[in-house]
Amino acid sequence: MQPFLGKDFLLETEAAKKLYHDYAADMPIVDYHNHLDPKAIAENQQFEDIGSTWLAGDHYKWRAMRWAGVNERFITGNETTFREKFNAYAEVMPKFIGNPLYHWSHLEMYRYFGLDGVVLSAKTADQVWETCNQKLAQKEFGARGLLEMQNVVMLGTTDDPADDLRYHKQIAEDANISMKVRPTFRPDNAFKINKPAFPGYIARLAETVGFDINSYEKLLEALKLRLDHFDAHGCRAADHGLDCMLFAPVPGATELERVFKLGLNGETLTLDDITAFQSAVQVYLAQEYARRGWVMQIHVGATRNNRTRLFKALGPDVGVDGIDDRELANPLNQFLDTLDQDDLLPRTVLYSLDPTKNEVVVTTAGNFQDGSIGGKVQAGTGWWHNDQLDGMERQMTQLAQMGLLSQFLGMLTDSRSFLSFPRHEYFRRLLCKMIGEWMTKGHMPADYELAGQMVKDICYGNAAKWFLED
Structure with missing residues (x-):
């Protein structure tokens, strides 16, 4: 029987063990899509306690805690402390077996805090709380230190076009920060014309660029x-x-101006109006990405804010x-063909939430x-509800069989947590398990130079090559 999350966790063949330990384990991390706060990196934020570090804003954990029967006051409520929330999380952890949170939470305990072999439950909550908090109080457990522990060399944060990027500038000018922290341009608010917040966002963008955005052409000028x-x-x-993915051929300037004015005034839009406007703005932006040599990522397929009562009480996410x-x-x-016809299709990563x-x-x-x-x-890695063992293996298997796994960009955290980086280890172990099985079954040569290079590339x-190098 294998020890829980032991040295050879997921590595079921000798080939998998060799591939992971000799080729994958020590590779640096390029986390090219996440939602980390650049201010926390610039200021090397210290985290108050493991309760707030783990549970503040983590909707993965909130969702599972509700499923386990935890009262909302111990999840998002303001009337309880993070110690109380942590205790509630520890108490229901045994119910999480089979959910990736069970593995992720323990990997974080083991890799950051040295709690190897401790299984989180109500019985061990005090030990975990005290050990984690003692270490979080140390300077080396600040935001940068946590990233350095996992050998992170590049981060791609997620940033609105109206952001001034002051903290990215501060990071780039700080000689004590060796990792690259690159902003990522996230223009959703500028093309989702059907959202109630659209007029207010256009006003915010106008303030940023210093001129009124009172026409479609002015919007494109501001975005540029x-x-x-x-x-x-x-x-x-x-x-x-x-x-969802909407696309229609880009209409003429007069039609786009008409639709823009409707959205700016908060008036009713038809589905055709919405589709035309979103298509036009996204085509324009994608062409600009291609001219700059940028990568375009597209995340599609979420149905959001489905529980009205909770959305009204707490908001999105x-x-x-x-x-x-x-x-x-x-x-x-x-959409992609429209860009390709003019040879202005940028390097692109596609993620579907629907497996x-x-x-x-x-x-x-x-x-x-x-x-x-x-x-x-690219066919991007298993995203959100799919970044678990079955979801990631399914995505990689289909990529291997219908495309080329060797060209895959690999794992990302898509996370707001500075403790989430053992998910790269989770992915790497699974990758080596898969390729090790192919070698063992004779589906590929038993050539470690060949397989090992493929593992290192992924x-x-x-x-x-895509995100770190200038």
């Missing part, structure tokens, strides 16, 4: 200025978060978002490989 600003601050990627199953293939292919669309994503990516760079259009090399 912000693209230039991000580029000057080291940005090399953009990210579009789409609940509180653990009531699920998987959408609307059409993807046709609008996605049309039944994995094959659609992989085969769509295959349609737009042009020989200019390996894997120019764990680090491919992503480093």
Whole structure:
């Protein structure tokens, strides 16, 4: 019987063990998409306690705690302390077996805090609380130290076009910070014209650029200025978060002006209006990314804020978002083809929250490989509800069989937590398990130089070429 999360966790063959320990384990981390706070890195934030560090804002944990029957006051309530919330989390941890949170939480305890072999429960809550808090109080357990412990060499944060990027500038000028922290251009607020917050956002963007955005052309002018600003601050990627993929041929300027004015005034928009506007803005932005040599990431397929009562009480991103199953293939292919026709399709990473669309994503990516760079259009790693063992293995298997796994950019955390980086270890162990099994079964040569290089590329090399290097 294997020890819990032991040295050879997930490594079920001798080949897998060798691939992980000799090739994967020590690779640096390029975490090219996350939601970490650059201010915390710039100021090397110290974290108050393990309760707040683990549970503040973590909707993965909130969702699981509700499922386990924990009262909301011990999840998001203001009337309880983080010690009380931590105790509630520890008490229900035994109920999490089979959920990736069970593995992630213990890997974080073991890799950061040296609590190897301790199993979190009500019985061990005091020990875990005291040990973690003693270490979090030490300078080396600040935001930068936690990243350095996991050998993180590059981070891609997620930033609004209206952000001034002051903390990215501060990080870049700090000689004590060796890792690259690149902003990522996230323009959702500028093209989701149907959202009630759209007029207010346009006013905020106008304040940032210093002129009124009272026309569609002025909006594009403002976005171009912000693209230039991000580029000057080291940005090399953009990210579009789409609940569903909409696309229509880009209409003329008069029609776009009409739709923009409707949105700016908070008036009723038809689905055709929304589709035309989103398509036009995204085509414009994607062409600008291509001209700058940036990477475009597209996250699609979430159905959000499904529980009205909790949304009204707490707002978005509180653990009531699920998987959408609307059409993807046709609008996605049309969007990418529109860009490709003018040879202005940037390097692209596609993520679908709906795992039944994995094959659609992989085969769509295959349609737009042009020989200019390996894997120019990527099928991104298992995202959100799918970044667990089955979801990641399914995504990689389909990528291997319908595309090229060797060109894969590998894992990212997509996390707001500075303690989330053992998820890269989780992914790397799974990757080595899969390739080790292929070697053992004779599905590929028993050639460690061949397999080991492939592992190193997927764990680090491919992503480093795309996101780390200038």
